[in-house]
Amino acid sequence: MDFSIDAETNRWRERVAAFMDQYVYPAEQLAHQQARAKGEDYSDPAVVVDLRAKAKAARLWNLFLPDKRYGRGLSNVQYAPLAELMGRSPIGARVFNCAAPDSGNMEILAEFGSEEQKHRWLLPALEGEIRTCFSMTEPETPGSDPTQLRTRAVRDGDYYVINGHKWFTTGAFGAACAIVMAVTDPDAPPHRRATMILVPLDTPGLKLVRSIPVIGTTRGNHAEIIYQDCRVSINNRLGEEGSGFAIAQARLGPGRIHHCMRAIGVAERALELMCQRANTRHTHGSLLAEKANVQQWIADSRIEIDSTRLMVMHAAWKIDTLGKRQARQEVAMIKVLAANMVMRVLDRAIQLYGAMGVSDDTPIARFWRENRILRIGDGPDEVHRMTIARREVRKWQPQAS
Numbered sequence: 001m002d003f004s005i006d007a008e009t010n011r012w013r014e015r016v017a018a019f020m021d022q023y024v025y026p027a028e029q030l031a032h033q034q035a036r037a038k039g040e041d042y043s044d045p046a047v048v049v050d051l052r053a054k055a056k057a058a059r060l061w062n063l064f065l066p067d068k069r070y071g072r073g074l075s076n077v078q079y080a081p082l083a084e085l086m087g088r089s090p091i092g093a094r095v096f097n098c099a100a101p102d103s104g105n106m107e108i109l110a111e112f113g114s115e116e117q118k119h120r121w122l123l124p125a126l127e128g129e130i131r132t133c134f135s136m137t138e139p140e141t142p143g144s145d146p147t148q149l150r151t152r153a154v155r156d157g158d159y160y161v162i163n164g165h166k167w168f169t170t171g172a173f174g175a176a177c178a179i180v181m182a183v184t185d186p187d188a189p190p191h192r193r194a195t196m197i198l199v200p201l202d203t204p205g206l207k208l209v210r211s212i213p214v215i216g217t218t219r220g221n222h223a224e225i226i227y228q229d230c231r232v233s234i235n236n237r238l239g240e241e242g243s244g245f246a247i248a249q250a251r252l253g254p255g256r257i258h259h260c261m262r263a264i265g266v267a268e269r270a271l272e273l274m275c276q277r278a279n280t281r282h283t284h285g286s287l288l289a290e291k292a293n294v295q296q297w298i299a300d301s302r303i304e305i306d307s308t309r310l311m312v313m314h315a316a317w318k319i320d321t322l323g324k325r326q327a328r329q330e331v332a333m334i335k336v337l338a339a340n341m342v343m344r345v346l347d348r349a350i351q352l353y354g355a356m357g358v359s360d361d362t363p364i365a366r367f368w369r370e371n372r373i374l375r376i377g378d379g380p381d382e383v384h385r386m387t388i389a390r391r392e393v394r395k396w397q398p399q400a401s
Contacts (some may be wrong), residue, residue: 003313009078012063016085016096017271019060023051027044028363031091035219040345042221051095052128057358062126064098070120070126071305076254076316080261083307097128101170103180104255106134108196112239117198120141120176130176134171135199135225136248140346143168143381145192146181146248151227153182153197160237160298161182161199162205162230168377172223173211175201180227181244194244199237205230213371219301256331256378260312260338263374264305266367268344270349271301273362278354288352297348304341311337329391332384339374339381346371366396 005013027047034045044052055061063082065071074082086092093099102125109122131170133372137143141150151164152175161180172178184195199206209224239247273300278289288294315330324331346368358365375381 001317003077003310003317005081006078009074009081012072012074012078015058016060016063020085020089023054024092024095027051032360032366033068034288039357040173040218042171045275048091048094048381051091052097055096055141056128057195061097061128062106063096064103064254065106065110066257067070070106070110071271075285075320076257077313079258080179080313080316084265084268085259087262088269088361090370092265093262097126100255101134102132103258104251105134105397106240107254108179108251109207111250112233112243116235117238120200124176127168131171131174133169133171133175133178133201133223134251135166135172135178136181137168138165139167139224141166144380146245148192149183151180151182152186153184153195155179155184155234157362158215158232158234160234162199162227162232163196166224166227167212167222167224169223169225171221171223172201172208172225177201178225179238181248184226184241184244186368188242191245192242193229195241196238196244197231197232197310198238198248199227199230201242203230203232208317210322215372217369218334227312236389250324251308252378253328253331254336257312257315257319260315260334261307263338263371264309264312265303265372267301267308267345270342270345270364270367271298271305272347274298274301274327292334296385297352301348304344306333308338308341329388332379332388335374335379336381336384336388339371342371342374343368365369 026230031045032048034047049276050189052187057382061076064071064079066075086096086098106122106125113122117284121132125132131257138149141148150165153160153162169178177198180197180199181194183193185193186239202360205228207226209226211218212222212224214220214222278294279287281288315327318327320331331372346364349364350368351366353362356362
């Protein structure tokens with residue numbers, strides 16, 4: 001395994017870093033202010049719209065897609081340092097059209113979508129003309145076990161009629177299309193019960209109830225949705241009937257590793273802010289940088305960030321060389337590792353900054369709000385640990401003679 005950055009990746013990294021320095025970091029506070037002023041309007045702030053146009057013109061766009069027909073053809077190992085750079089800003093991934101949930105939706109549309117679906121949904125999403133959302137989690141069923149979903153899609157001639165209750169459908173307000181996970185055969189084996197169906201947000205019977213407040217803000221755009229006799233063509237089915245769980249797994253693998261890559265960028269930014277503060281804040285007779293406990297926070301953060309990066313690169317290498325399925329264990333491990341690492345580093349940064357650390361005068365508090373979900377979303381820590389342990393135990397089970 002060689003994780004050194006090749007010449008092509010280094011060129012992309014230099015371009016992304018320069019764009020971040022010139023445009024993205026200076027726009028963060030304005031983007032935050034404009035977003036707050038928009039209230040219940042969940043479209044991008046004007047400054048982000050402008051930056052997206054600049055990034056697209058600079059061809060710093062859709063870098064996450066390894067499929068050369070639609071993206072830049074970068075491997076996961078090549079994309080990792082770019083995603084890390086994007087993660088350093090709360091608006092970074094969105095500026096480069098590499099943000100979830102659109103990135104995951106575009107990946108599965110590219111892999112499983114029909115030509116008609118690609119023309120209607122994938123190509124406009126790639127161009128940044130529309131946004132999409134992913135509607136799977138339900139308030140009445142355990143989000144960590146999608147085999148227990150209750151939302152139904154009943155076949156009626158050439159249509160599916162969808163009835164159900166979803167929430168935490170991130171990005172639904174302002175999106176053009178939802179990918180809905182619904183049960184099409186309740187009597188099938190657990191992993192063959194559900195199907196993914198593309199549902200335009202303006203379909204009669206689809207009701208956006210609210211953006212769920214999360215840690216004091218609705219700006220995360222995590223929608224609660226009611227589907228009531230929502231009728232869509234069978235041509236909107238993504239893949240085969242009953243393949244919803246398999247497609248979800250294909251979507252979540254790359255999605256999880258992208259979250260981990262960006263989490264490293266968040267932690268790096270937080271560590272830099274810690275060091276800047278420690279070198280300039282004088283209290284109780286010396287700089288914070290000279291306090292033993294602050295030195296320990298900084299040392300532990302450096303160790304944890306670099307350790308996580310190595311494991312993420314290993315998982316990326318394994319996906320690139322052996323495929324997503326063969327890298328499931330590594331992806332599960334980094335999902336737990338990165339989600340906990342970034343919160344530890346952010347907590348230290350908040351503590352070091354004191355009262356300023358919980359304000360929005362730095363990006364630290366916003367990073368904390370937006371990254372706490374990583375220990376829950378795309379599978380909670382506890383479920384990932386369970387699957388990791390099961391795979392390890394299985395290696396040592398006695399073989400039948």
